[in-house]
Amino acid sequence: MIDHHHIDLSDDFPVDCDDPLLRQLMNRRRMLVSGMLGAFSVYALVHEARAAAPALDSRLPARQWIDRQEELAQGLRSGAVSEKSWHDEVNRLAKEVDIASLVAEIRRARVKPAGQRFMGDPIKRKIRFRDENGMPMKLAYTAATFTFDPSHVITPHGHKHMASAHMVIDGKVRVRTFDRVGEKDGALIIRPTGDHVTGPGGAAPMTTAIDNIHWFTPETQSATTFDVIISNLDPGQDAFLIQPVDPLGGEKQKDGTIIAPLMSFEASMDQYPSTK
Incomplete structure (x- = not known):
């Protein structure tokens, strides 16, 4: 972006x-x-x-940024990089990358739709970067863009068996995040960790341990995030699991946590429009 x-x-x-x-x-x-x-x-x-x-001239060129993301993804998979270290380094890289250079690499990449859009989801496109010879690169992470108009929303949801990071490359996005504290009778126990509007270079990484639940709404007529997605982090489990939750309808606890009921994807879209 x-x-x-x-x-x-x-x-x-x-x-x-x-x-x-x-x-x-x-x-x-x-x-x-x-x-x-x-x-x-x-x-x-x-x-x-x-x-x-x-x-x-100190902005990090996209090629170096892509390579550094690969090192981090491989390290997270192998256990050489902790979840916290991955989270912090992804945030740091987002502040340093040359966004224009990254957008140029996305335009040069192999781009294809990521299937049919579900209800109010933003438009997702899979990105396959090309190497210096024009050949598609094989990476330890999946790259994608999510393009929002004012009606689009990524509703609040938790994750299992994966890590990901949304980075804004165009427009502005409101980002709300929560830590995953535990589970209880059809609900997740969550703790609010952030609520802010961010523009190009702002990132929202998530892991099991940090900011596992997130929620995105556009703040401009159009907005786009670039995403790094690392799945299959827990051998023998599903590649990933997405769990929509209801933080606003949850039961607030004295310690600041919320018991947020799990929801269906359809109910989540109904309950959480882009204007909420």
């Missing part, structure tokens, strides 16, 4: 320049030409520009 970052000088710089470093240089040069800066300031300006340049 696309990252959302009188003396005539028009012969040297474009008037509508969006580059922050270049714009800074333009402003300083106007001051120089006006006689407002001395020789020492010229020296300082050169060093300031050199110091600022690396920061503007």
Whole structure:
């Protein structure tokens, strides 16, 4: 998703320049030409520009991000990477990746619909990245995008036998998360952990131990998340299990937890429209 970052000088710089470093240089040069800066300031300006340049180029290229996600997925599967470490590192990578570069890789990838959409679900597309030779890559995780319009929602649900991370690459999404504390008589015992609106680069990773229940609604006319999905984490069990729950209709406990009844997918869609 696309990252959302009188003396005539028009012969040297474009008037509508969006580059922050270049714009800074333009402003300083106007001051120089006006006689407002001395020789020492010229020296300082050169060093300031050199110091600022690396920061503007510090975003992680998509290729490196894809490879790092692969290392983390393999580590989570093997047990070399803990759930907490995976969760924290995915959050860190989301803040560092060059979103425009990632969107370019998605456009270059093999993209196909992920089956028929269910009720108010966003539109899901499977992404198969290509290597430098144009061949589809085999990864330890599944990649997908979810595209929302205002009527779409990912209703509150828990997970088993898997980990995943939604990262916003376009628009804004409201993210509500809960820890999974336990199970009780047709319900999950959950604890609220977050409720915020995030834009490009904002991520919502989940594991069994952390933020296992999540709920997503769009806050803009359109929004898209890019997802890393790692299933089959528990040998001998199903590849994954999705459990819709009712946190708003649950029974609040004195310790801050909620006993949230399990629901059918149809009831979940009825109970939790995109506007809730």
